[in-house]
Amino acid sequence: MTFKRLFWALKPCIDGFEHCIPVILIDGTHLYGPYLGVLLSATAVDGFSHLLPLAFSIVEAENVSSWGWFMDRLRKFVAGKRHGICGISDRHAGIMAAMKKSGWCEPHDHHRFCIRHLASNFCNAHKKKGLKKNLVELASQVQPKKFLLLWEQLVAAEPRATEWFEDKPLEKWSLAHDGGKRFGIMTTNHAESWNNAILEARNLPITSLVRALFEKLVDYFDARRVEIATQTLNGQIFTKVINMKLIQAI
Incomplete structure (x- = not known):
């Protein structure tokens, strides 16, 4: 059919x-x-x-x-x-x-x-407690300096994060690097x-x-x-x- x-x-x-x-x-x-x-x-x-x-x-x-x-x-x-x-x-x-x-x-x-889907994908790939909350907080930051600080904390908690995000441009998931395109809708x-x-x-x-x-x-x-x-x-x-x-x- x-x-x-x-x-x-x-x-x-x-x-x-x-x-x-x-x-x-x-x-x-x-x-x-x-x-x-x-x-x-x-x-x-x-x-x-x-x-x-x-x-x-x-x-x-x-x-x-x-x-x-x-x-x-x-x-x-x-x-x-x-x-x-x-x-x-x-x-x-x-x-x-x-x-x-x-x-x-x-x-x-x-x-x-x-960001909810992205965080779930990340946690499925790196099964450590608290990563999802950390990533959502990171992605939702509007200040680049605060983003960088939280990014360093995420990498410290999960060193493989750097490799995982290599093919995911910052503007696609970071509010601080979004350019105002998503109007805060995450x-x-x-x-x-x-x-x-x-x-x-x-x-x-x-x-x-x-x-x-x-x-x-x-x-x-x-x-x-x-x-x-x-x-x-x-x-x-x-x-x-x-x-x-x-x-x-x-």
């Missing part, structure tokens, strides 16, 4: 795409219904720190071909001619290959690694939250899955609409999340 890939994007999000500098979280999750496959997704993060779904695709598996196909359509139907986009993902071979293509690579667009946790929210739907046949996703998105955007309207009526210019960041900065 031939598996036919399916792609769909959310038009309201696309219409507003030109007016922002987006960070896109790229992720895939397995389906468990009668027709096995993988649901690929691209989500952003809004001013409330809520996930903002952009596009979905149902493919036969996570591989170089399916990820390349998905990213090509994401470029064509969502990003268009818009550049300055930062994609955050794990280091799946299919994603790595897709993000090296002319439509997504430097200098027009940028690819960054999810993980794909928002995308993972969405995958958990649709866990039951992932057990459905394809048609029912698409219908369930549509209904879930309608509920989601209706809740966001009420939240935004309430804040506007209260005369709040910025979201609570942004206000907290401003207060901390001051």
Whole structure:
């Protein structure tokens, strides 16, 4: 049986795409219904720190071909001619290959690694207690001097770290060397939250899955609409999340 890939994007999000500098979280999750496959997704993060779904695709598996196909359509139907986009993902071979293509690579667009996945990979390769916490703290530093200090501590704890990071450029995982491209978003946790929210739907046949996703998105955007309207009526210019960041900065 031939598996036919399916792609769909959310038009309201696309219409507003030109007016922002987006960070896109790229992720895939397995389906468990009668027709096995993988649901690929691209989500952003809004001013409330809520996930903002952009596009979905149902493919036969996570591989170089399916990820390349998905990213090509994401470029064509969502990003268009818009550049300055930062994609955050794990280091799946299919994603790595897709993000090296002319439509997504430097200098027009940028690819960054999810720190949670990177830290897990590092700990699987070097099984020592406390390494994951140390690496997350290291990657999250915004000051190069503090980064260097923590890097020296990590190498002291695990000398093989130097060799392991040789093929992983600093700008891909270090916030201090990021150039501001990822806007402080370090993980794909928002995308993972969405995958958990649709866990039951992932057990459905394809048609029912698409219908369930549509209904879930309608509920989601209706809740966001009420939240935004309430804040506007209260005369709040910025979201609570942004206000907290401003207060901390001051």
